[in-house]
Amino acid sequence: MAHLFDANLVRLLCSCGLMKPITGIYFCRHCVKLRCSNCVSHELDMRYCPNCLENMPAPEARLKKNRCGNCFDCPSCGQSLSTRLSIQSPDPEQPSRSIQRKLYFLSCSGCRWTSRDVNIPDQTVATGGWPEQEPPNKERILSLLEHYRAVALRDKMDRERKKQAAARVKKSPASFLRSGDAGADKLSSVSSSLASAKKSLAAINTYAHKGDTPLTSQLTPAEASEEVEGLPDDIFTEPVVLAQVCSVEQRLRSPEQQPSQSSSLYPLHKHMLVKRSLRCRHCEHNLSKPEYNPSSIKFKIQLGAYYHVPDVRLVRPVPLSVGQEARVELSLCNPTPHLMPLALLPFLPHLTTAHIDAGVTASSPGPRFIEVPTESCLPELCTSVTLPQGQLLLAPRDDTAEYGDADAHNSFKDDPQVVTWRRANKVGVTVCVTPEAVTDALYIGFLLRYDYTNNMISASSGLSSVGPVSLGPSADLSSLGSGPPSGPSSLTPSVESRTVTLNVPVIIKLGAVSASASESTA
Amino acid sequence: MAKQLDPSVCNVTVAAGATVCLEGDFIGEITIGARTVVHPKARIIAEAGPIIIGEGNLIEEQAQIINRRPEGSDDSIQRTLNIGHNNVFEVDCLVEAESIGDNNVFEAKSRVGRGVTVSRGCVVGSLCTLTCPQVLAENSVVYGSDHLRRHQHERPVVQALQLEFLNKVLPNFHYLVKPKKKSAPAAAVPSS
Ligand SMILES: [Zn+2]
Ligand SMILES: [Zn+2]
Ligand SMILES: [Zn+2]
Ligand SMILES: [Zn+2]
Numbered sequence: 001m002a003h004l005f006d007a008n009l010v011r012l013l014c015s016c017g018l019m020k021p022i023t024g025i026y027f028c029r030h031c032v033k034l035r036c037s038n039c040v041s042h043e044l045d046m047r048y049c050p051n052c053l054e055n056m057p058a059p060e061a062r063l064k065k066n067r068c069g070n071c072f073d074c075p076s077c078g079q080s081l082s083t084r085l086s087i088q089s090p091d092p093e094q095p096s097r098s099i100q101r102k103l104y105f106l107s108c109s110g111c112r113w114t115s116r117d118v119n120i121p122d123q124t125v126a127t128g129g130w131p132e133q134e135p136p137n138k139e140r141i142l143s144l145l146e147h148y149r150a151v152a153l154r155d156k157m158d159r160e161r162k163k164q165a166a167a168r169v170k171k172s173p174a175s176f177l178r179s180g181d182a183g184a185d186k187l188s189s190v191s192s193s194l195a196s197a198k199k200s201l202a203a204i205n206t207y208a209h210k211g212d213t214p215l216t217s218q219l220t221p222a223e224a225s226e227e228v229e230g231l232p233d234d235i236f237t238e239p240v241v242l243a244q245v246c247s248v249e250q251r252l253r254s255p256e257q258q259p260s261q262s263s264s265l266y267p268l269h270k271h272m273l274v275k276r277s278l279r280c281r282h283c284e285h286n287l288s289k290p291e292y293n294p295s296s297i298k299f300k301i302q303l304g305a306y307y308h309v310p311d312v313r314l315v316r317p318v319p320l321s322v323g324q325e326a327r328v329e330l331s332l333c334n335p336t337p338h339l340m341p342l343a344l345l346p347f348l349p350h351l352t353t354a355h356i357d358a359g360v361t362a363s364s365p366g367p368r369f370i371e372v373p374t375e376s377c378l379p380e381l382c383t384s385v386t387l388p389q390g391q392l393l394l395a396p397r398d399d400t401a402e403y404g405d406a407d408a409h410n411s412f413k414d415d416p417q418v419v420t421w422r423r424a425n426k427v428g429v430t431v432c433v434t435p436e437a438v439t440d441a442l443y444i445g446f447l448l449r450y451d452y453t454n455n456m457i458s459a460s461s462g463l464s465s466v467g468p469v470s471l472g473p474s475a476d477l478s479s480l481g482s483g484p485p486s487g488p489s490s491l492t493p494s495v496e497s498r499t500v501t502l503n504v505p506v507i508i509k510l511g512a513v514s515a516s517a518s519e520s521t522a
Numbered sequence: 523m524a525k526q527l528d529p530s531v532c533n534v535t536v537a538a539g540a541t542v543c544l545e546g547d548f549i550g551e552i553t554i555g556a557r558t559v560v561h562p563k564a565r566i567i568a569e570a571g572p573i574i575i576g577e578g579n580l581i582e583e584q585a586q587i588i589n590r591r592p593e594g595s596d597d598s599i600q601r602t603l604n605i606g607h608n609n610v611f612e613v614d615c616l617v618e619a620e621s622i623g624d625n626n627v628f629e630a631k632s633r634v635g636r637g638v639t640v641s642r643g644c645v646v647g648s649l650c651t652l653t654c655p656q657v658l659a660e661n662s663v664v665y666g667s668d669h670l671r672r673h674q675h676e677r678p679v680v681q682a683l684q685l686e687f688l689n690k691v692l693p694n695f696h697y698l699v700k701p702k703k704k705s706a707p708a709a710a711v712p713s714s
Contacts, residue, residue: 077670110647111663111666113672243672243673
């Protein structure tokens with residue numbers, strides 16, 4: 001059963017040329033194209049702490065190094081630390097402490113690290129108040145930051161001064177010309193040029209004052225030395241106790257401190273997470289936008305391909321051997337509430353990739369480059385694949401179907417050569433594959449051509465001027481383009497329904513091919 | 523009316539104050555100390571010799587404590603598995619250790635094989651497996667999928683409240699193994 005849910009077996013070819021499972025693909029309803037994480041722009045909506053689910057505005061997050069102030073991770077194993085309560089009973093030896101006190105300490109449920117292990121005193125309040133470690137290089141880093149901020153400021157002023165000077169050179173001949181023409185203006189123009197000269201002089205003075213002198217005096221340059229601190233004397237005599245030495249992961253978890261002994265591990269502030277929204281780079285519409293509330297896992301907009309593209313799944317894995325025809329059964333599922341005519345066409349990679357390139361250059365003005373990584377290279381596809389011929393209809397998704405009678409599918413006049421079974425909005429089809437060579441993983445590819453009914457709010461109808469488009473290799477299925485009568489939702493006046501024919505390349509990984517038929521049966 | 527353990531299979535000696543549910547699997551010579559709680563579906567199998575369990579131990583559901591004979595060894599050699607006080611055997615752990623001290627925790631689904639000597643205050647984390655013969659140093663913790671080890675300063679706290687609660691609750695819903703009366707012989711416990 002695992003193959004049914006292994007999303008990586010069946011992958012779709014995104015419009016950018018990357019292969020992704022349907023769960024990793026978005027469908028832009030405005031461009032009517034597939035988009036994936038590679039070809040959308042990612043926008044940061046908010047930062048929040050995954051433990052206390054509090055959101056943090058950007059400036060505060062920058063100050064706190066994108067970490068939560070109240071939640072901690074275990075420095076030993078990385079799990080979240082929980083606050084534990086211990087009740088300190090009255091101590092007969094210390095008469096000053098005669099009442100019960102609540103004391104809090106941090107404890108890890110994974111590796112049982114506690115803040116008491118490193119002698120952090122228990123706190124009397126449940127949250128906050130934990131001592132912070134000063135980074136050892138804090139002073140130096142702060143002075144460096146200050147220095148380079150000053151350098152940046154000086155550079156900026158230099159640039160401005162040059163700009164001003166250039167502007168003055170351009171302006172001054174004109175002003176002199178003008179002053180020669182009209183004597184009355186002469187005095188005023190001279191005074192104005194004097195004033196500007198004075199201003200620039202003053203400006204130069206201020207640069208010299210602010211920028212040059214204090215900069216050099218503030219920063220003490222780093223000194224390189226050949227002398228390296230020697231190893232401690234006992235390094236060769238004392239046995240190493242691994243339980244007391246930090247692992248590399250533990251050291252790098254706190255880059256400021258890099259503790260070498262596990263006795264100096266300090267609780268780590270928890271990293272913030274972000275909620276991000278995705279935007280189509282071509283039409284700038286949102287493809288995914290989460291709700292703002294950190295504790296909500298819902299989306300305001302979620303245009304996952306899962307809701308718009310028929311879901312193709314491998315029904316069961318088949319044994320493959322060279323030269324022997326195998327019948328691969330696929331299931332196709334219609335996720336939309338519209339009737340969906342559908343056909344499987346041969347996939348010709350060179351035609352599709354050419355189309356992808358053309359599409360990207362045509363519809364992306366400006367610097368919106370979409371890089372196609374080298375990993376997008378299509379795998380070698382099996383050439384001898386017999387796809388089911390002709391067109392089949394996928395029933396609309398109906399949530400009540402599973403409670404109704406099972407005979408509803410009689411209304412479809414299915415060609416038994418094409419459709420092997422039909423259940424609600426799913427059909428099964430068989431693809432015949434004849435492997436040609438021994439390989440670890442055999443891939444087949446086909447073009448899923450289907451009619452997609454797009455419902456758009458008519459307010460944005462200007463954008464959705466997408467007629468029936470015919471992409472990819474032209475086929476004999478011209479009847480597909482006309483599409484079925486629009487769904488019932490087209491009756492409402494505010495919604496505009498359009499049907500377009502889409503071609504989605506699907507690549508399926510079938511598994512290993514054994515040497516020959518006789519071997520596999522033996 | 524009350525069910526009895528099969529005296530031909532096991533001989534369970536329970537100290538007063540222990541809560542040992544009758545539904546558990548008991549095989550061989552087993553001694554259970556005071557304040558120890560054994561859940562209904564725990565398995566305690568003393569195949570290669572007696573198992574002596576101390577006081578205040580908590581043996582949870584499906585925990586297995588087995589004194590197993592090494593394969594192909596002589597049947598006549600007896601080996602006693604001593605378990606100290608205040609240990610916790612969490613759900614579905616399998617313990618075949620050589621000996622166990624005090625205040626140890628065997629977390630859920632942990633496995634401790636033969637030849638492992640568990641000293642005091644040790645924690646074997648969830649799904650951690652110890653198979654090689656070794657001595658777990660005091661207060662050591664084995665945790666995580668990589669079986670990392672660390673040394674903790676304090677021993678795990680005693681589950682006193684939990685034991686007290688189970689002592690109160692379990693008798694209401696389960697038959698218990700009763701402490702033997704000193705006068706009565708082992709095989710003829712009167713069914714009161
Ligand atoms: Zn893409
Ligand atoms: Zn937090
Ligand atoms: Zn931890
Ligand atoms: Zn778009």
